Amino acid sequence: MSVYLVSYFLKEEAHEHDENCGCEDNTHEHDEDCGCGGRDDSRLIGEIHSLGAWAHFMPESFLLxxxxxxxxxxxxxxxxxxxxxxxxxxxxxxxxxxxxxxQVKEWISTKEKI
Known part of the structure; x- marks a missing residue:
């Protein structure tokens, strides 16, 4: 068994704005379906979790x-x-x-001994 660094970045999905959208001056509410924020990475994270022991040590990076x-x-x-x-x-x-x-290096060292 080995330790891997898994890192990702999901680009925001583009969406159409009309002249009344408010994105430019932040005058409208953003929700998970509006397309203005980041993408949902929960399915990707769930799959990472399913592949072995893991440590989430940076916002978009895991040790596996x-x-x-x-x-x-x-x-x-x-x-x-x-x-x-x-x-x-x-x-x-x-x-x-x-x-x-x-603690990051300690986690790696500990897993290498298994």
């Missing part, structure tokens, strides 16, 4: 401990993103990783 290869992880996750989104998977280890948050 799994027996899957990086190619297999990417294959499983890409169904939850669009072609113009960003999805990155890379195997990492405690010897080549540095972080200002000691």
């Amino acid at each position: 401990h799994t027996a899957l290869s990086s190619a297999k992880i990417l294959e499983k996750l890409k169904v939850f993103v669009n072609a113009d989104d960003f999805l990155f998977v890379s195997q990492i280890n405690s010897e080549t990783t540095e972080c200002l948050t000691p």
Whole structure:
């Protein structure tokens, strides 16, 4: 089993605005269906959680401990993103990783011993 860094960025979906929309001066309410905010990443996150032990250490980045290869992880996750989104998977280890948050490196080290 190995530890992987999984990072993603989902581009906002464009939507049409009329002259009374209010996006430019923030005069209308934004909700999950208006298209003005970020996209829902809950299905992608759910799939990441299903692939093995995980740590959510940055807003759009996870550490994942799994027996899957990086190619297999990417294959499983890409169904939850669009072609113009960003999805990155890379195997990492405690010897080549540095972080200002000691718990991140400790998590990696602990998982490497399993």
